[in-house]
Amino acid sequence: MIKHELSTEEIIKDAAKKVFLEKGFGNTTTRDIAEHASSNIALVNYYFRSKEKLFQEIFRECFADTFAPIARILNDDLPLEAKIYKFVDQMIELLKSDPMLPMFVFSEMRGENSKIGSLMAEMHPKENRFLLQLEEEAAKGNIRKTNFDQIELSLMSMVIFPFISMNMIKMKQNLTTEEFYRFMDERKKAIPEMILTYLRHRG
Amino acid sequence: MIKHELSTEEIIKDAAKKVFLEKGFGNTTTRDIAEHASSNIALVNYYFRSKEKLFQEIFRECFADTFAPIARILNDDLPLEAKIYKFVDQMIELLKSDPMLPMFVFSEMRGENSKIGSLMAEMHPKENRFLLQLEEEAAKGNIRKTNFDQIELSLMSMVIFPFISMNMIKMKQNLTTEEFYRFMDERKKAIPEMILTYLRHRG
DNA sequence: GTCTATACGGCGATAGAC
DNA sequence: GTCTATCGCCGTATAGAC
Secondary structure, three states, rough: OOOOOHHHHHHHHHHHHHHHHOOOOOOOOOHHHHHHHHHHHHHHHHHHOOHHHHHHHHHHHHHHHHHHHHHHHHOOOOOOOHHHHHHHHHHHHHHHHHHHHHHHHHHHHOOOOOOOHHHHHHHOOOOOOOHHHHHHHHOOOOOOOOOOEEEEEEHHHHHHHHHHHHHHHHHHOOOOOOEEEHHHHHHHHHHHHHHHHHOOOOO | OOOOOOOOOHHHHHHHHHHHHHHOOOOOOOOHHEEEEEEEEHHHHHHHHHHHHHHHHHHHHHHHHHHHHHHHHOOOOOHHHHHHHHHHHHHHHHHOOOOOOHHHHHHHOOOOOOOOOHHHHHHHHOOOOHHHHHHHHHHHHOOOOOHHHHHHHHHHHHHHHHHOOHHHHHHHOOOHHHHHHHHHHHHHHHHHHHHHHHHHHHO
C-alpha cells in the first residue's frame, strides 16, 4: 500500500466540496474555498478555471454518490424483505458518513432553469427491478396490491428526510450528533418493519 | 368587502418571497427582487433597510407557515385516526399551495451558525399532544408499543419529502405539476393507511 | 414615497513574477 | 505550480432631487 500525499488539486476540491455542501453555491465564495484549502484564489482558478466549473464537477459527483447506491441496491438480486433491510441499512450508513449530501443535491436542483438538468437524462434510463419485484410478489399473493410508486417514495422519504431536517430534529429534541445517529440506527429496523407490515397485511 | 390595492411594500415583499423561495438567500440579489416587483433597488431598501432584514422577515413567516399548522393539528382534540387523516390532508393541501416552502425553510436552516437559531427557542416549548395520545392508545392496548418519535418522524417524512424532491420526481416519472399533485392527493389515503396498519398490527 | 445617480466594497478572474 | 497584485464588474446601500 503506497502512501499518497493529497495533491493540491485534491486539497482544493475537498475544501470546495466541504464548503459547497455546507452553504450551497450562492453562499460560497472562491475566497472561502481557497481559505479552507489553505491556498489562494489564483490556484482555485488555475485548477478548475472557474467557480462554476468547480461546482459542476462537485455536484455531478454528489448526485452520483446519492443516486447510484439507490439504483444499485434496488436492482440487486435479493428477496424483497432482505432488499428492503439492506437498502435502509446501507443508505443510512452512507448518509451518516455524508449527512449534508441530500440537502445539497436537492437544494441545488431547485428552480426550472437549474444549473443541472442534463444530469437527469444520463441517469435513469435504468429499469427499476424493485417495482417489478413488488408487482411479482403481489401477483403471487404474498403482499397486497397497491400503488407501489407510493411505497417506493415512502421508503425514500423515511430514509432521506431525517437528514434533510437533521438540524431541526437535533434542536427540537436536544440531541447531539451522536444521539441523532443512534436514532437513525434505530430506524434501520423501524422503517422496514413499517413497510413490510403494511405490504403483508390483508388490504 | 373592501377592495384593497396592494401597497408598494406588499408588492415588494411578495416579490421577495417568490424569489427567495425559488433561489435561496445566496442566489438572490436585491436587483432580482426589485425587478420582480417592477420597482427599484432604492425602494426595496427604503421599506426593509437591507436584503438581510427583508430576508429575516420572510423567513420568519415561512418558518411559522410551515410549523404552526403542524403543531396546531397535532395538538387538536381529535381521535387518533381522524387526526392522522386530517394532518396528512391539510399538510398536503398547504404544500400544494406553496410547494417550495419546505425546501426553502430547511435549506436556510443548514449550518451551525445559521442566520436563524433564535427562532427555534420561541417556537416549541409546545407540548406534543400527538405523542401523548399515542402513548395513551398503546396503554389501552389499541395500538402496539413502539418508539413513537420514529412514527412521528416517518409521518412528517412521507408528507414533506415529496415536495422537497418534487423536481426530481417530476423529471424521473415525467410528470406535469398537475399529475404530481394528483399523486400527492393519492397519498392522503396511502400515508395514513400505512401508519395505522402498522400501529394496529400486533407487534 | 419614488426615482436617478453614485459610493463603496467584495466578487470572480487573470497577468505576470518567481 | 504557486503567489501577489490588480482589473473590472456587480453587489448592497444611500444621498439627494422631485
